[in-house]
Amino acid sequence: MEKMLSDEGMDLIFREARTHRYWQDKPVSDVLLQAIWDLAKMGPTSANCSPMRVVFVTSPEAKEKLKPALMEGNVEKTMTAPATAIVAYDLEFHEKLPELYSQADARSWFAGKPKFIETTAFRNGSLQGAYLIIAARALGLDCGPMSGFDNAKVDEAFFPKGKWKSNFLCNIGYGEPDKLPPRDKRLSFDEACRIV
Template identity: 85%
Template sequence: MLSDEGMDLIFREARTHKGWQDTPVSDTLLQSIWDLCKMGPTSANCSPMRVVFVKSQEAKERLKPALMEGNVTKTMQAPATAIIAHDLEFHEKLPELFQQADARSWFEGKPKFIEETAFRNGSMQGAYFIIAARALGLDCGPMSGFSKEKVDAEFFPEGTWKSNFLCNVGYGDPSKLPPRDRRLTFDEACWIA
């Protein structure tokens, strides 16, 4: 079982950051996020998530027009922004990733099934991404306030990758955090059948 300190780091004390310390995040650390989050389960190991790490000023300027006004400053100041996307051709890699059956054939000619599977499993992998980043001592600022169409046109013009959400990554500035909002209780959100 993970220690209380580990659970605090990943969940209980972790926050969604909007302000960032001026501390860079190395490419090696970004690769470490991937190396952890790729291990989370997906259906038939389909692994549809794809990530573009936006770090350079040039790349940030390409991303900026797609951001909603309230997300511009925090994204431009973040050491890195991950575009969490999913690949609509993920099933082409299934012969390598899932050798127990001919899983690629499950998806051939079924675009709606492909899209649903890519989005669902890519979203799960996006959550693993946040957990992995936090486990490595980084802070995250996930957001959906952006134009998917603009991001896809700018970063994925070939059309097979589709953006899902953005996640700023770095070392958060705790002085910029508001008080934590409450969460739903078990009785408000769950029931046991």
């Protein structure tokens, strides 16, 4: 693949994209949330295991259900966001492998191995969560990912069967660019990378 995304596209999803805390009073449609999923699901995972599961919290009732799990500093930005994605991972993801991975009996790699299941689900679910953020940005939305919440409370409220586990939250909507602080520094290539 020799094509390259335009500078405008790279600005949209990386260089000019920011983590938002303040939101315009503008809804995000169910169709747009589905479009985020349809893009994010295409990113690679090991053996196409696809363990990420997402609950898009949009209704006032669901927001109130989420509120007790939030750290104080995350309440207002989450309650005012048009949508909050609970990015979770499925501890039974391997049951879908017979339909998702045709090259081998990948289900057998995981059956009866809870530690391997959890490690794989968390790693690949986190990777898919990053795809979700990139997909939302590619569709013209702003994101505010965060980890300041009580996972156990979220899991009890939204995943009582215990099969899915929350990883992180991501507020989604149309941010207020005028309320952004100056962008913080990023590490240079030499500070963070080596070529060996």
